[in-house]
Amino acid sequence: MALYMTRLILPLGRARLQHIKIVALPGYFFPKTPLEFQPIEIKRFFASSTRFNMESFTKDKVVPDVIDKAPPKLLKLHYGSIEVKPGMVLTPTQVKDRPKVEYEAEAGAYYTLIMNDPDAPSRKNPVKGEWHHWLVTNIPGADVSKGEENSQYVGSGPPKGTGLHRYVFLLFKQPKGKMTFAGLPKLSNRSGDGRANHKVKDFTKKHGLDGNLVAGNFYQAEYDDYVPKLYEQLSGK
Structure with missing residues (x-):
């Protein structure tokens, strides 16, 4: 694999750019002689990083517990300054407010966003899974705020002593554009x-x-x- 780097050289007050080819061998990098201009090649790096992220869906058994195969792309989520990486551990306190959601949308397309917990009340005994945390349908493009919030956002509330729960966000394209979701209730937080x-x-x-x-x-x-406070909220108090 070869990467191309650019460095700035300042001989006697005159600036010029030099482009160096880096050859990667296991554990080593060897610069070769300066070459003519080449673009910086980083696509392979990002492809590898994305593939690693997607492997977390299988490692933590979101595949096949929730979906049959990993999503083709990563859905960008931010809880404040926290960027969510697949499988990372957060606290209910950190995720009590709805996240910022970002993705690339097709022009004129509509989307559905789902957030579920398959581990209710626990991963060992998921008799109430998947517990539904958030549902937004008919999202125009990438503007989640303009979609129909069928189920208001509820943060994580794993019962005490039940270990880690998985909270899964999935984005689906609506193949027929804007849809009528017959019989879908409106759920309050x-x-x-x-x-x-x-x-x-x-x-x-x-x-x-x-x-x-x-x-x-x-x-x-x-x-x-934070979990007892969430339970109090869900009781209507």
Whole structure:
């Protein structure tokens, strides 16, 4: 693999650019003689990084527990200054507010965003999984704020002693453009009713979204002192 680097040389007050080819061997880098201008080649690096991120979906068994194969692209998520990397561990306190979501959208396309926890009440006994945390449909392009928030955002609330839960974000392109999601309830973030056993595979099959996954991400979290406050919120208090 070869990378091309550019350095600035200042002989006797005159600036000029020199382009150096770097040859990579296992554990070593050897600069060769200066070459004519070459573009900086970093595509392979980013492709490798993306592939590593996507492998986390299989490593942490989001595949096949939630979806059949890893998303083709990474869904960018930020909780404040925290950029979510697939499989990273966060706290319920850090994720109590809805994240900023970014992705590349096709012109004129509509999207559906789903956030689920397959590990409710625990990964060993997921009888209430997938527990549904957020659902936004009919998102025009990449502007999530202009979509229809069918289920208001609820942060992570893993019960005490149940270990790490996976919180999975999946973005689907709506193949028929703007859609009517018949029978879909509006769920408030002041109640946990209607959120258990909401499986992504069943939902996407019912509404014709299966096969249209375009991006995804997930983090893991376990109990902290914010969780009782979230439970109080979900009780309507």
